[in-house]
Amino acid sequence: MKKIPIAISSCLLGNKVRFDGGHKQSKYCLDTLNDWFEYQPICPEMGIGMPAPRPPIRLIDDEGDIRVVQVDDQSFDVTDELKAYAENKLPELDDICGYIVIRNSPSCGMERVKVYHKNGNPAGKSDRGVYIKEIMKSRPELPVEEEGRLQDVKLRENFITRVFAYQDFKDSVKDKPSVDALVKFHSRYKYLVMAHNYADYKKLGQLVANNDGLELSELIANYELALMECLKKIANPKSHSNVLYHILGYLKEDLQPEAKKELVNVIEQYRNGSLTLIAPVTLLNHYIKQYGNDYIAQQAYLNPHPIELGLRNYI
Ligand code: SF4
DSSP: OOOEEEEEEGGGGTOSOSTTSOOOOOHIIIIIGGGTEEEEEEOHHHHTTOOSSOOOEEEEEETTEEEEEETTEEEEEOHHHHHHHHHHHGGGGTTOSOEEEOTTOTTTOOSOEEEEOTTSSEEEEEEOOHHHHHHHHHOTTSOEEEGGGGGSHHHHHHHHHHHHHHHHHIIIIISSOOHHHHHHHHHHHHHHHHHHOHHHHHHHHHHHHHGGGOOHHHHHHHHHHHHHHHHHSOOOHHHHHHHHHHHHHTTTTTSOHHHHHHHHHHHHHHHTTSSOTHHHHHHHHHHHHHHOOHHHHTOGGGOSSOGGGOGGGOO
């Protein structure tokens, strides 16, 4: 399988690019995700010519303007350089399907990076790192996550689902755009979308059905953004169970009463927290192989990411 191109804060790969001359190597990124992701390491601070080691920098609130300055010398301001670096980097990031960053960095932090007053006191607010903020502004559809948050099983599963869905969307629709390709993609993603948010499922269905009088490129761009916003919402046992019952509906005619009873029982055990999601999905996949039609067998919901990652064993 082709590895998925992912940008990553360089220090997470063990590169000694941090202000203290060290790194923040991530075992999960290197040992597990490495089998599926092709990393493009980026250190924006080194990219603008800062050395390692270097004096630390942080975010300050300069009368409403968030700047990145050296902690012990506020005249050393790298805000504009970091913004320009992001802008110049964007064309190189066209292919990436996700970005893994590190938390608390005034350059790379995705959220909740502490902002200080000019006098050094905490300003009681937070922001994004200046570099990643520019990237996220230009690529609002791009899955971005902090490495620390990948320790949370739900956030991890959510991020990796988004990455695989985004890559699939790029390959299936953006690389050979047509209304037919979009309709086929949406048809495969119907239940995955439904599990993440029912209102978005309705909205995306209407967008595909009506086209809203849009040009093809606009239709695809609107769908892409709405899809990725939808998948960002965390699916829960109630919404998953709803989808599992919808899928079970396609098998009802063919399943023996005992098999159907067992499936309902497993879905209910998942819903009440006695089993994880992998149990009903594995059972459904088993019966779909025997009785499922093409439409249900192709649903992305049934295999949104490689089984080897074991992501549904924990949610
Ligand atoms: S700028 Fe980003 S990649 Fe470079 S050391 Fe800081 S957090 Fe790591």
